[in-house]
Amino acid sequence: MELDKMDENDWKYHGEGNKSLVVSHFLAENNLNSIKSEPTAEQAFRHIPNIVDYSKYVMKPLLGEKYVHSGEVVKLPLDFVRQLSLKVQQERPELRCDKVMDTFSGCGLCLPNLTQLPLHHLRDHRPPICVEIKPKCGFLPFSRNITKECKRKVCRFCMHQHYKLANGKWKRLSRYCPLDLFSGSKQRMYVALKNLLEEPQNNLKIFKGGELIFSCKDDAKQQLELNDLIQHLRPYFPHSNGLYNGHQPGKAVLNEFIQVICSALLSGGDSNRSGEPRKVHLSESKPHCEASPFPRDLLRNGNQGLPKDSVLAKILQVQMLDNLDIEGIYPLYKRVEQYLEEFPRERNRLQIDGPYNESFMDTVKNCPAEDDGSVEYAVGKVHQYRVAMTAKDCSIMITFAPCEENEEHQLNLEKPRFTYSVSILDLDPKPYEGIPHQHKLDTKIVNYYLRSTQAPP
Numbered sequence: 001m002e003l004d005k006m007d008e009n010d011w012k013y014h015g016e017g018n019k020s021l022v023v024s025h026f027l028a029e030n031n032l033n034s035i036k037s038e039p040t041a042e043q044a045f046r047h048i049p050n051i052v053d054y055s056k057y058v059m060k061p062l063l064g065e066k067y068v069h070s071g072e073v074v075k076l077p078l079d080f081v082r083q084l085s086l087k088v089q090q091e092r093p094e095l096r097c098d099k100v101m102d103t104f105s106g107c108g109l110c111l112p113n114l115t116q117l118p119l120h121h122l123r124d125h126r127p128p129i130c131v132e133i134k135p136k137c138g139f140l141p142f143s144r145n146i147t148k149e150c151k152r153k154v155c156r157f158c159m160h161q162h163y164k165l166a167n168g169k170w171k172r173l174s175r176y177c178p179l180d181l182f183s184g185s186k187q188r189m190y191v192a193l194k195n196l197l198e199e200p201q202n203n204l205k206i207f208k209g210g211e212l213i214f215s216c217k218d219d220a221k222q223q224l225e226l227n228d229l230i231q232h233l234r235p236y237f238p239h240s241n242g243l244y245n246g247h248q249p250g251k252a253v254l255n256e257f258i259q260v261i262c263s264a265l266l267s268g269g270d271s272n273r274s275g276e277p278r279k280v281h282l283s284e285s286k287p288h289c290e291a292s293p294f295p296r297d298l299l300r301n302g303n304q305g306l307p308k309d310s311v312l313a314k315i316l317q318v319q320m321l322d323n324l325d326i327e328g329i330y331p332l333y334k335r336v337e338q339y340l341e342e343f344p345r346e347r348n349r350l351q352i353d354g355p356y357n358e359s360f361m362d363t364v365k366n367c368p369a370e371d372d373g374s375v376e377y378a379v380g381k382v383h384q385y386r387v388a389m390t391a392k393d394c395s396i397m398i399t400f401a402p403c404e405e406n407e408e409h410q411l412n413l414e415k416p417r418f419t420y421s422v423s424i425l426d427l428d429p430k431p432y433e434g435i436p437h438q439h440k441l442d443t444k445i446v447n448y449y450l451r452s453t454q455a456p457p
């Protein structure tokens with residue numbers, strides 16, 4: 001694309017996060033531009049290349065080549081960005097509109113549009129369906145630094161729900177529990193996904209042909225209830241339309257849809273001789289969360305482990321680099337801070353704010369297991385913690401479309417058959433400076449949970 005000929009009218013609103021505006025080109029739908037909101041252009045030009053490096057040299061090796069698409073830095077004419085942000089203002093969902101973004105810099109990120117399938121030719125009239133899941137942390141902390149026993153029994157997501165409800169962030173509790181999704185048990189994953197569909201909050205979005213068709217209930221003008229979603233999905237599961245006719249219309253469609261998502265989440269090559277994918281058990285902690293609505297008596301077979309190369313296993317493995325918990329990390333952060341106060345020039349050598357290159361990655365990988373009291377140990381653990389935080393905040397994109405026989409990458413279902421792709425998105429580095437805030441937030445969430453659930457009668 002020629003930069004000096006960029007016209008805001010060729011672009012449309014695609015979506016946004018807390019710090020970015022994502023736009024797509026009308027004609028080149030397989031590419032997106034993510035324009036980051038930063039206080040100054042100078043900060044943007046420092047930060048955005050950092051995001052790309054972090055994705056390329058840190059997250060990609062950890063999560064796997066096939067799941068991560070790092071994108072490229074693009075320099076955008078300032079005038080174009082200004083016009084574009086005015087133009088898309090009316091396309092933004094109402095919920096987001098109270099949020100004024102900092103000025104957009106002239107720096108952007110060009111990414112493949114993961115809501116589309118690159119090789120999906122127009123052989124079929126049904127456009128790709130994309131499911132975006134922000135799974136959050138999938139394990140219970142096991143660190144001996146933990147001071148509150150409830151953190152070993154109830155997961156962070158479930159505790160955080162109560163705090164968010166009290167603060168007006170959401171109006172209803174979500175019954176989704178990440179530990180169910182990461183369990184590897186089809187039954188528990190089914191329940192987790194069903195609960196996401198019932199209360200998506202910002203953990204689930206569904207796109208059809210690149211357009212958002214289902215997301216959190218207070219978001220988006222085009223908000224659709226579950227029944228409307230079923231209408232969208234019917235053409236993809238034609239043979240299930242006749243099932244359960246009458247009393248539970250649409251239930252079979254939803255059921256099959258959830259099974260497609262489950263299969264995609266558990267796919268990932270590497271089978272043993274009997275054709276069963278090799279399973280890994282990653283967590284040393286209790287495999288279920290006491291706040292999950294999944295029936296306790298069905299848990300016996302509910303922890304089967306995840307196929308080794310599945311997207312969920314990859315993400316969980318990186319999340320678990322946080323093996324000291326924020327309660328163990330905070331004192332190490334203070335050790336680093338104290339050291340930097342004395343030797344401010346060391347900040348660069350220790351790569352506190354990047355660059356995120358192979359040497360940063362070495363520190364993450366080769367951090368000693370035992371604390372020798374050194375600043376190097378503290379920095380290594382802090383780096384690991386930040387990498388884990390990125391994996392706790394990323395999204396999974398599952399995009400599928402009906403396909404003909406004999407195509408590659410097919411989900412192993414009877415019928416219908418789908419071409420699909422699975423990717424991981426939103427792999428921004430989490431700031432070093434955010435650690436004190438994380439520590440405070442953890443205390444607040446846990447204390448609020450204890451007060452609200454163990455209040456005297």
Ligand code: ATP
Pocket residue numbers: 014015016017018019020022032034111112113114115132205395425426427428
């Ligand atoms: P967060 O608040 O979650 O940290 P963020 O500011 O880091 O968000 P992203 O999560 O990267 O921004 O992007 C915001 C949204 O834009 C995503 O949730 C997704 O729906 C959409 N999006 C971003 N990148 C892509 C992509 N490559 N393909 C398709 N959709 C995308």
Ligand code: ZN
Pocket residue numbers: 154155156157158176177178179289290291292
């Ligand atoms: Zn939970």
Ligand code: MG
Pocket residue numbers: 017395426
């Ligand atoms: Mg995001």
Ligand code: MG
Pocket residue numbers: 017426427428
């Ligand atoms: Mg982000």
